[in-house]
Amino acid sequence: MIIELHSNLKQLYPIDHQLSERELNAWRMILRNIGCHNITPFLKQESKYEFWTRSPHSNIEQNALKQLHELGFLLKRPMDSENFWSCFQKSLTVNKKGINGKQRILSIIADDFKYDELHKQLSVSNDLISRARKHCRLYGPGNSSMKKPSFTREKLPIEKIQEFENFISDKAHVIMSSYKTDSKTGAPVKYLCDTKQTLWEKFHAEFPDGIRHTTFMTKLQGNEYVYKEDLGGLCSTCSRYGYEIFDDIRKLIESKIADILIKKQLLNDLEKLQRFLKRDYEKNLDISDKGTTKHNLCISYCLLWAFGVCTEQHTHASEECAKLFTLFKHLKNQLSMDLHEDLDEYQNHLLYFLAHQACKVYLNAQFNANLLELDKNGAVLVVDYKMKILPKSSRETKAEFFGKKGWTLHSILMYTKKLGSQKLDIHAYDHWSMDARQDSWFTASSLHAVIESLENKPKWIIIISDNGSHYHNADLMMILGHWLDWYQINVKKWVFLEAGEAKTTIDSHHAQITHAIKRQVRLGLDIMEGVDIETAIREIQGTSVVHLEPNRTRDQNKKAKNTLPGNSNLFEWTWPGDGPMEGYILGREVPNIGEWTQFSLARIANLQKNKIEIPKPTVSAHTVPKSQWIVSMPNTSGIDPKRLTKEQLSLELTKRKINVVKTAKRDELIRELELAITNNIEIIQDTSDASEEKGASEEKENTNIIWVWKILEEYFLEGDVDKSKRYTAATMLESLKKKVEGGELGDDEIPKLQTVQSWISRYSAQHRQKMAEIPLNK
Secondary structure, three states, X not given: OEEEHHHXXXXXXXXXXXXXXXXXXXXXXXXXXXXXXXXXXXXXXXXOOOEEXXXXXXXXXXXXXXXXXHOOOOOOOOOOHHHHHXXXXXXXXXXXXXXXXHHHHHOOOOOOOOHHHHHHHHOOOHHHHHHHHHHHHHHOOOOOOOOOOOOOOOOOOHHHHHHHHHHHOOOOOEXXXXXXXXOOOOOEEEEEXXXXXXXXXXXXXXXXXXXXXXXXXXXXXXXXXXXXXXXOOOOHHXXXXXXXXXXXXXXXXXXXXXXXXXXXXXXXXXXHHHXXXXXXXXXXXXXXXXXXXXXXXXXXXXXXXXOOOOOOOOOEOOHHHHHXXXXXXXXXXXXXXXXXXXXHHHHHHHHHHHHHHHHHHHHHHHHHHHHHOOOOOEEEEEEEEEEEEOOEOOOOOHHHHOOOOOEEEEEEEEEEEOOXXXXXXXXXXXXXXXXXXXXXXXXXXXXXXXXXXXXXXXXXXXEEEOOOOOOOOHHHHHHHOOHHHHHOOEEEEEEEOOOOHHHHHHHHHHHHHHHHHHHXXXXXXXXXXXXXXXXXXXXXXXXXXXXXXXXXXXXXXOOOOOOOOOHXXXXXXXXXXXXXXXXXXXXXXXXXXXXXXXXXXXXHHHHOOOOOOOOOOEEOOOOOOOOOEEEEOOOOOOOOHHHOOHHHHHHHHHHOOOOOOOOOOHHXXXXXXXXXXXXXXXXXXXXXXXXXXXXXXXXXXXXXXXXXXXXXHHHHHHHHHOHHHOOOHHHHHHHHHHHHHOOOOOHHHOXXXXXXXXXXXXXHHHHHHHHHHHHHHO
């Protein structure tokens, strides 16, 4: 047997070990002592390899190796330089110019040859050689270049950016998709309720000193903001029944009806019906700011009847809703009998979509209603699991992707009201874990970690989530019944909602997490450990990140389960902390509607098969948010200006002591009322008993109001003439207070600062319009 010394010795040492000459001499001595012979047929200068054998006929084997050496089989053949340079020149020729073309190909050999040699053999410029060498150092010889991350720097003041974000996050202006995201930014797709120009006019009326027109339009560019008649993609039901069904009916009409006039009329009716079902129907539903509804004489818009609890009489039905049945009646008259079954199916689908719209609008109203309940003692929690986060690498191969394990990420958004303001503080708690079981125990552990991290615990909380089995189960409902004893916190209620406003809020947060992780990978920083998740997302505003591992016991895997009969049909739960129902668990099918299903203490004891214990998860320290996440309180007026007529708008503005120009258009009145509602300008009500005194006081009050507005008008015009004497809202208010000291005005006649600011915005717009009309009148 013949062995090669160097290759065999490498198997005995670590991979990075370099054999010294002293070690080689020692091994040679050992081989000679055991009877081996060196039969290498060439000199050491020709090659470092050595052949040894222990055969008694070593001379025969040496002669065989010598013959192989002379024939050129034991040494590398010299490179055919002309063939090499010719092949490399062809590779350069067929590739395009640029960083991933000629530059990448030349980087394979750029560091191994001198400039003169490369220029002589390949006729390439020194600049290309220099860029190829730089490519080799940055990305490796022949590797593709990494895409450089793009950095966007805002040059606008933070206040103006915040104004735009508050405006564009208002559901009156945009509807955020619950599952579609922009592939470039990773942010949720936002469907604009109006054209971009219309939104700009509303924005400019609300924020006259905000960003300019060009900046506003630039921010609405890209695929993140979409405006079209069919708002498919809001949720799976809306996408299927609110868009695809109409598209199928449209194709049916175009292909099966030959008469052009009839076809045009049916398509027009179908378009009007689609617009009504998707936009106008929900405007007629009556839901208060407390999330409750009441009886409606029109059966088509009575939510109590839709939920099966209305006992009162209805006098009429909506003509617009009846057009749905009229349309299908006309279609059946024009189409053959074999298509009538399909038409009945389409009609049932649209009726289901109508019910879905009513339910969605009602449930979405519950989110704002719960936020309006907030005070200094309470908090609202919105909880959801993000899809599992997988390890990511900037140079990951397809083989490395499949079969890898990731981390669970559970998010809790805590809403609390800021003291002395109409703002809400949102604190996001993101818990990542190696535990892949998204169940009630993990949820309870995550909630426990948040509560224990708070210095000032709320006295009561409301929890909102989707209808997933990891939330909607008997175990978690029983665990929450012990919160008052464990944490001294009363759980007011847990509301289960479908995809809507609350779900969209946390989906937006998860989209930011996805975007932050993608950015981390683009920078070349791999996500290979859970700690890398913290590094990637801790910069998101209002976000704390923590590593959580639940404490699981063998008892949790027992087949015996806790049960609450019918719990999957109950979407609102509460746990009374005092009174005759103390200790009970109550649930009902629809929030604020219907009777409670009661689970008494004795009944709970019979249904509880597993012991309820306080979670004790292993939790790391919470990261501290770098910035706050502040949003405005929901509109408490319960008025949607878009639904009101011109007369109703004028009446609402008059109630708020806002002067109304008779020639003002409806759009202008809508903007005025929206601005008043945003600034919380309250309706002034007179409680005087005597009608004569009431009329006299109203006349006097209106005279005083007009006098105050005249004074403000003088201040405004004085600043318009002389810019150095321009008044702000604060200086105007200060001047009015001086008139109070002088006895010219009373304390009750001084408006609030927000009212003065609103007046300046309105009057400046009216003044500009008057100045523009002067040349036209001349």
